[in-house]
Amino acid sequence: MDIRRRNNVRITGAAQGPVVMLAHGFGCDQNMWRLVEPALAEHHRVVTFDYVGSGGSDLSAWTEERYSSLHGYARDVVEVCEELDLRDAVFVGHSVSAMVGVLAAEAAPGRIGAMAMVAPSPCYVDEEGYRGGFTREDIGELLDSLESNYLGWSSAMAPVIMGNPERPELGQELTNSFCATDPDIARVFARTTFLSDSREDLARVKVPTLVMECSEDVIAPREVGAYVHGAIPGSRLVTLDATGHCPQLSAPEATARALLDFLRNLQ
Amino acid sequence: MSRTGEGPDSSRGNGGRAHTHAAFSALLEDSAEELYESAPCGYLSTLMDGTIAKINTTLLNWLGLDREDVVGRRRFVDLLTVGGKLYHETHFAPLLRMQGELRGIALEMRTAQGARLAVLVSSAVKYGSEGDPLLIRTTVFDASDRRAYEEELLRRRQEAEHARAEAEAARRQAEADRQRLADALAVLQRSLLPETLPRLPGIETAVYYHTASPDRLGGDFYDLFPLGDGRWAFFLGDVCGKGPEAASLTSLTRHTLRTAAHHDPTPVTALTTLNTVLHERYSASGDPRYCTVVYGILEPGRDGGPATVQLASGGHPPALVLRADGGVDLLSTPGGLLVGVLPSAPVVTAGTTLAPGDTLLLYTDGLTEARTGPTRASLYGEDALYGFVAAQAPTTAQELVTALTALLKGFGEGLDDDTALLALGVPGIPAHPLPVSDDPR
Structure with missing residues (x-):
């Protein structure tokens, strides 16, 4: 199994610099990091990848069983770390990837030396004594949205979904491609993302951790950011002046600044 | 839009055209604001953080909202259902940021009354002169019917x-x-059949077996087995019918004959026992079943000498003997009756010796009743078989069966019944002289 090809691993930046691994969340792929990557790459070795089932990953490696649990995604992270023989890498996880990072750091001690969580949420669904922001019915609505965008998307995305190795330029020309994925795979990822409960995992985080929340985020509201910060011993909380769930796109400078500040303090 | 060289003067003197022109101008002058507000689709413009800066009347009416409650107070995501919000944040917003525009995304909006409105949304980012994003322009189309159609398709x-x-x-x-x-x-x-034939001392054997039924269950049968005293029993026959029904009768017949042979191998006794068993088994049911069969005992000669054959037949075509000198004998057993029809059936016996170079052939009527034409009016027949066999003699058991197999293959679809062949031969001395140049064949 060629892990680099399977997870579409890309390595940029300073070859001898400390390693920063950027992990995308549900929805799109490693292109999410395009706007913050240059700032990080100046002094760091930047590793980006796609989870199996997303972006340019090898869809044939996807199985519903493995990717119906966050542990399956964590195995992707661990396997990429092992493939590149990373030690003490700084794992930057967006959204659900923050919780994937928690599992990966626990599964492979020594590979991940610190974590930055971008707009994390350990549990999206409201539970007794906890407000995640959504009900189970809300998550069902999201699944319907995925479904109803299926017709329009699948025709435009078909060459990407089918894979078109002999004509790679097709994939480049298509718009929307970096958020495109097989609808069956997207449904499994959505369900896994939004119905997981990782709250108990947070107390076991042993590496230095930065929690980055956005000032206005309908997916991970500020009280969730405060919860994550409170649950991870010794973590730091930064509130980015950013609207939406993707500060690395809506406020790339502020996001990069906060990350670089965290990275500097680690050394 | 005006064409140069065609000033207002040119329309003077034509009242109708002037009137149309004036009405057209009035419409155009009125249109900019009016078109925006009352367009058949929704328009809104937002700041980059999604705060709504401008929204048209059409969309406000669709949503049942007042302008002052929306402009500057709400963001685009606030107008969406929860599922729409999640989709917007995980797909729509990132794509719009990366690409600058998005077309035809299905979302659901929430009206003031709480109803859902299925829409198709297109958005484009407006950039400043420095390439900095300034605002997002969005058009919204009512897609209720289309969504219903898509859902039906899905x-x-x-x-x-x-x-x-x-x-x-x-x-x-x-x-x-x-x-x-x-x-x-x-x-x-x-x-129904032996998997392989046993090796007999001083005797060459060959068989051919064909089933007409596609499930490979046949009504023809044969067997060859030792009696334990140096003699061998053999039989070949044909039960009535084809397919599974015939096969069950075949199985009964075979195992009855084997059992009978071990009790008393005498050909007449063995066939009489078979007759009794079949008659007893089937006559009471009102569905009489029967078979034709040749049963025999073979005693190989010592040191390659002649073998003796005793056989009995119940209604079966005569066995043939291909002699070493090229002649063909019929081992005729006239008068034998079908086995199993009557409580007691006459059994006719015959005997011969097989000298070196002689070959005994038993066959079922699938061979002689193979069609040689389109209908059953033209069958291969016994005379043709005798002629064919005579042309083969002298030969060996294997060569004879090989030649007959080729003959049967030639019938193609005409071979529409089960067919079995069993040949037993005593090799010549020497088995085969080296071919000479003036071979008479």
Whole structure:
């Protein structure tokens, strides 16, 4: 199994610099990091990848069983770390990837030396004594949205979904491609993302951790950011002046600044 | 839009055209604001953080909202259902940031009354002179009907997939059933015939077997087995019917004959026992079943000498003997009756010796009743068989069966009945002289 090809691993930046691994969340792929990557790459070795089932990953490696649990995604992270023989890498996880990072750091001690969580949420669904922001019915609505965008998307995305190795330029020309994925795979990822409960995992985080929340985020509201910060011993909380769930796109400078500040303090 | 060189003067003197022109101008002058507000689609413009800066009347009416409650107070995501919000944040917003525009995304909006409005949304980012994003322009189309149509398509597609999956499961099941049946039939088939013929001292043997039924269950049978005292019993026959029904009778016949042979191998006794068993088994049921059969005992000669053959027949075509000198003898057993029809049946016996170079052939009527024309009016027949066999003599058991197999193959579709051949031969001394140049054949 060629892990680099399977997870579409890309390595940029300073070859001898400390390693920063950027992990995308549900929805799109490693292109999410395009706007913050240059700032990080100046002094760091930047590793980006796609989870199996997303972006340019090898869809044939996807199985519903493995990717119906966050542990399956964590195995992707661990396997990429092992493939590149990373030690003490700084794992930057967006959204659900923050919780994937928690599992990966626990599964492979020594590979991940610190974590930055971008707009994390350990549990999206409201539970007794906890407000995640959504009900189970809300998550069902999201699944319907995925479904109803299926017709329009699948025709435009078909060459990407089918894979078109002999004509790679097709994939480049298509718009929307970096958020495109097989609808069956997207449904499994959505369900896994939004119905997981990782709250108990947070107390076991042993590496230095930065929690980055956005000032206005309908997916991970500020009280969730405060919860994550409170649950991870010794973590730091930064509130980015950013609207939406993707500060690395809506406020790339502020996001990069906060990350670089965290990275500097680690050394 | 005005064409140069065609000033206002040119329309003077034509009242009708002037009137149309004036009405057209009035419409155009009125249109900019009016078109925006009352367009048949929704318009809104937001700041980059999604705060609504401008929204048209059409969209406000669709949503049942007042302008002052929306402009500057709400963001685009606030107008969406929860599922729409999640989709917007995980797909729509990132794509718009990366690409600058998005077209035809299906979302659901929430009206003031709480109803859902299915819409198709297109958005484009407006950039400043420095390439910095300034605002997002969005158009919203009511897609209720289209969404209903798409949902119908989706539903049909899911139904089709479901049906396809069911068909595939049924096909797998049928394939498994077919395989299981084939396995069962193979086991049954093995109970009808010996898997291989035993090796007899000083005797060459050859067989051919063909079933007309596709499940490979036949009504013809043969066997060859030792009696334990240096002699060998053999038989070949044909039960009435074809397929599984015939096969069950075949099995009974074969095992009855084998058992009878071990009790008393004398040909007449063995066939009489078979007659009794078949008659007893089937006559009471009102569905009489019977067979024709040749049963014999062979005693190989010592040191390659002649073998002796005693046989009995119940209604079966005569055995043929191809002599070493090229002649053909019929081992005629006239008067024998079908076995199993009557409580006691006459059995006719015959005997011969097989000298070196002689070959005994037993066959079933599938051979002689093979069609040589389009209908059963033209059959191969016994005379043709005798002629064919005479042309082969002298020969060996294997060569004879090989020649007859080629003959049968030539009948193609005409071979429409079960067919069995059994040949027993005493090799010549020497088995085969080296071919000479003036071979008379």
